[in-house]
Amino acid sequence: MSLSSSLTQTAASLSMARWHTLLALPAAAAIALVVHLFVSQKELPAEAHSYTFFLGLVLGAGILMVAVQPWWIGLRQWMRNMCPILAVALLLLCIWEVITAGLRLLPLPYFPSPAGVLLSLLSDRALLFDSTWHSLILLLSGYAMGVIAGLISGVCIGWFSFARYWGMPMLKVVGPIPATAWIPLAMVVSPSAIFSAAGLIALAVWFPVTMLTASGISNTRASYLDVARTLGAGRAYLIFRVAIPAAIPSIFIGLFMGLGASFLTLVVAETVGVKSGLGWYVSWAQGWAEYGKVYAALVIMAAFFSTIMTVLFKVRDHVLVWQKGVIKW
Amino acid sequence: MVAIVEGEASSLRVQEVSKSFPAPDDPLSRPLALDAVSVSLAAGELVSLVGPSGCGKSTLLRLIAGLDAPDSGVLLIGQELIASPSAERGLVFQDPNLFPWLTVRRNIEAGLVARGVLREKRDEVEEFMRLVGLEGFANAYPHHLSGGMAQRVALARALINHPKVLLLDEPLGALDAFTRMRMQDEVLRLWQARRTTMLLVTHDIDEAIYMSDRIVIMTQRPGRIERTIPIALERPRDRSRPEFLRLRGDILELLHFAGKTN
Numbered sequence: 205m206s207l208s209s210s211l212t213q214t215a216a217s218l219s220m221a222r223w224h225t226l227l228a229l230p231a232a233a234a235i236a237l238v239v240h241l242f243v244s245q246k247e248l249p250a251e252a253h254s255y256t257f258f259l260g261l262v263l264g265a266g267i268l269m270v271a272v273q274p275w276w277i278g279l280r281q282w283m284r285n286m287c288p289i290l291a292v293a294l295l296l297l298c299i300w301e302v303i304t305a306g307l308r309l310l311p312l313p314y315f316p317s318p319a320g321v322l323l324s325l326l327s328d329r330a331l332l333f334d335s336t337w338h339s340l341i342l343l344l345s346g347y348a349m350g351v352i353a354g355l356i357s358g359v360c361i362g363w364f365s366f367a368r369y370w371g372m373p374m375l376k377v378v379g380p381i382p383a384t385a386w387i388p389l390a391m392v393v394s395p396s397a398i399f400s401a402a403g404l405i406a407l408a409v410w411f412p413v414t415m416l417t418a419s420g421i422s423n424t425r426a427s428y429l430d431v432a433r434t435l436g437a438g439r440a441y442l443i444f445r446v447a448i449p450a451a452i453p454s455i456f457i458g459l460f461m462g463l464g465a466s467f468l469t470l471v472v473a474e475t476v477g478v479k480s481g482l483g484w485y486v487s488w489a490q491g492w493a494e495y496g497k498v499y500a501a502l503v504i505m506a507a508f509f510s511t512i513m514t515v516l517f518k519v520r521d522h523v524l525v526w527q528k529g530v531i532k533w
Numbered sequence: 534m535v536a537i538v539e540g541e542a543s544s545l546r547v548q549e550v551s552k553s554f555p556a557p558d559d560p561l562s563r564p565l566a567l568d569a570v571s572v573s574l575a576a577g578e579l580v581s582l583v584g585p586s587g588c589g590k591s592t593l594l595r596l597i598a599g600l601d602a603p604d605s606g607v608l609l610i611g612q613e614l615i616a617s618p619s620a621e622r623g624l625v626f627q628d629p630n631l632f633p634w635l636t637v638r639r640n641i642e643a644g645l646v647a648r649g650v651l652r653e654k655r656d657e658v659e660e661f662m663r664l665v666g667l668e669g670f671a672n673a674y675p676h677h678l679s680g681g682m683a684q685r686v687a688l689a690r691a692l693i694n695h696p697k698v699l700l701l702d703e704p705l706g707a708l709d710a711f712t713r714m715r716m717q718d719e720v721l722r723l724w725q726a727r728r729t730t731m732l733l734v735t736h737d738i739d740e741a742i743y744m745s746d747r748i749v750i751m752t753q754r755p756g757r758i759e760r761t762i763p764i765a766l767e768r769p770r771d772r773s774r775p776e777f778l779r780l781r782g783d784i785l786e787l788l789h790f791a792g793k794t795n
Contacts, residue, residue: 431630434598435644436620436694445646449634526634526674 225287226273226280230266232291236298237263243306244319254326255319262294316496324496325503332485332504339470339481339508346402347466350409351459357410358417358458362451363443368418375414383408383465384472391477401473408469409462416458420451453527456520463516467509482508542611543697543730545574545597550606552592565755566592569606572749572758574698577728581741581748585788589756590734594700597732598624610697620648623691627703629683631675637686638662638671644694654693661689664723681712685719692723701733705740713737717744721768738784742777743770750787760787 237259244252273280297318303309305317316324325332360367361375383404394400424447432446448455474483482505489497550570553563566589574580582590595601597608599618608615610622631640642658645651662668665685675683684704691699704720705713721744724731735741741748742764750759762784766776 425630427626427628427630428632430595430598430600430618431624431626432643432647433600433618434620434622434624435647435690436618437647441647445643446632449632452634526636526676528674 222284225284226270228291229283229287229294230263230270232294232298233259233263233266236294236301239298239306240301240319243301243317252319255322258322259294313493313495316499320496321499321503324494325500328497328500332482332501335480335482335485335501336504336508339474339483342398342401342474342478342481343405343466343470343512346405346470347409347463349402350406350462350466351413353406354410354413354458354462355417355455358414358455359421359443359448361414362418362421363447368422372418375411375418379411379415383469387473387476397473397477397479401470401478404473405466405469408465412461412465413455413458416454416461417451420454420458421447423454424450453524456524459516459520460513463513471505543576544611545698545730545732546607546609547572547593547597548607548609550593550596550603550608552589552596552601552603567596567603568755568757570751570756570758572761574730574732576730578747579724579731579733579745581733581735581745582751583735583738583741583748583784583788584751584756584759585753586736587754588751589754590751591702593756594624594702594732594734597698598622598700600624620644620694621697622700623694623696623698624700625684625687625691625702625704627706629675629680629687631678631683631686631690633675636672636674637667637678640675640686641689641693643690648694657693661693664692664726665689665719679712680708681716684708684716688720688723692727692729695727696729698730698732701731703734703736706736713740718769720744725768738781738788739772742766742780742784743772748784750784 237256240252240255240259244256269279269283273283301317301319304312304315305319357367357371357375361371362368386404386407387400390400390404391397394403428446428450429442432442437446470481471483471486474481475487478484482501486498486501486505489495489501548571550567551565552567553565556562556564570589570593572580572593582593584590592601596603597615599615599622602616615622632643635643638658641661642651645654645658659668662671665688667682667685667689670678670682675686678686684707688704701720705716708716717740720731723729733741733745745764748762748764750762751757752759762780764780766774766780770777
């Protein structure tokens with residue numbers, strides 16, 4: 205009797221918890237909207253208008269999703285997973301607004317309110333889009349070059365002992381130098397800033413990809429190679445169909461490390477030499493003391509880099525489907 | 534003893550083979566792992582190699598596979614000297630060593646791909662998957678397979694090359710008792726259907742008696758051939774028959790004796 209009643213209670217509190225989770229997003233949006241409307245009473249309507257619209261949109265979407273989710277299991281699972289995080293993000297925006305626009309605790313123009321950042325983002329969207337596009341081209345060309353060079357040198361160093369003998373010392377001495385330290389040399393050597401920036405990104409990517417590819421190849425389980433030999437495998441099969449597939453998990457770690465290094469090098473190169481891209485945009489906006497634009501560019505950068513990271517994760521999940529359930533990172 | 538037809542294509546002869554390895558604690562000394570080992574297998578014969586662990590059974594198999602070279606002595610398949618690994622000598626380990634990045638089908642195809650004959654022999658892949666009862670698992674990855682299934686894939690992968698000799702290094706050692714007995718029958722069925730010459734390393738004396746034409750007993754390190762025992766029992770063999778049990782007792786005693794003198 206008491207057991208069943210406590211079970212019912214547990215079930216009830218569980219379903220309560222679910223409703224808390226689902227309602228968290230619209231509730232947070234509503235709180236943020238009320239705070240925003242209160243805080244922005246003193247401000248110009250144009251400043252505040254787009255942020256009001258944004259919060260209203262989130263609130264509307266949140267309510268709509270809560271209304272629709274009983275008939276849509278996929279959405280419900282997504283919401284259960286994401287709602288707490290999104291709600292906290294909205295509340296953080298709300299706190300930020302209270303500190304900046306509300307209580308004016310932080311000095312302007314260095315710390316604009318979220319409404320100001322959103323306005324900068326929308327008003328300068330053409331240039332921001334153009335900068336993102338330039339960054340993307342530069343990043344991808346540099347990354348691709350670095351990955352190709354890294355895979356080739358990594359496979360050679362991992363497989364051939366003479367390549368290991370001569371390549372390893374060079375890798376150990378030259379590799380750890382941050383690619384950005386080469387900027388003075390790159391400026392002298394290369395015909396254009398774009399070209400040298402791509403080269404620097406490639407260099408930054410090349411080192412971790414080479415290192416991890418070489419270690420993956422040389423750590424191939426000897427018994428895989430023995431089995432392949434007794435199946436009649438020649439050297440090409442051993443390298444391309446045994447050692448490289450066996451090294452793929454390690455290669456992906458190198459690709460992720462290289463991606464992080466490439467972001468860093470991209471932004472530094474754009475800040476220092478290249479006259480386009482998000483890194484350039486940040487320092488340009490800072491030069492005009494337009495800190496709303498600086499933060500807008502940082503928001504774009506966060507979305508841009510994390511999207512690229514996500515794409516690489518998807519590629520990994522696809523390529524390493526045979527490891528499903530074996531690795532966790 | 535089975536008469537060895539001199540030079541028959543898939544007979545195996547090991548003559549006076551010795552092999553040493555550097556000692557792990559003292560690189561200057563090279564203790565012998567195999568000491569003048571001679572053993573011959575007639576074409577189509579199934580021979581078991583039994584002995585205390587560390588007696589060089591696996592070393593001998595690696596030499597026959599061509600993965601290592603002997604210090605002295607000669608290894609022959611038919612009339613041909615064994616110099617390097619080849620698809621005509623298949624090897625199955627205790628760990629199935631399936632390539633985890635390939636599906637069951639692609640694992641079985643591996644030998645055909647390695648030899649560049651996949652296009653001509655694609656039909657055989659189906660045949661071998663059927664032979665080892667894995668038709669339904671063509672697209673499964675190895676980490677989804679049980680130990681027995683994985684070992685069957687490993688057998689099919691080795692057999693698809695139609696090796697003259699199949700070397701089995703404790704292939705059933707990691708399986709539970711029931712799977713193990715089922716797999717023994719399965720290996721016997723494959724052997725009877727194809728008459729591949731097989732050399733089976735095992736720790737399990739019952740398995741050796743149940744399966745082989747002859748049992749070769751090795752001494753403790755350095756490995757020498759202690760004795761060869763022909764098994765003249767009718768197949769399929771009954772593990773509880775008195776003849777079976779008597780052989781078992783004899784071999785156990787012999788191994789115990791071999792352990793004492795060395």
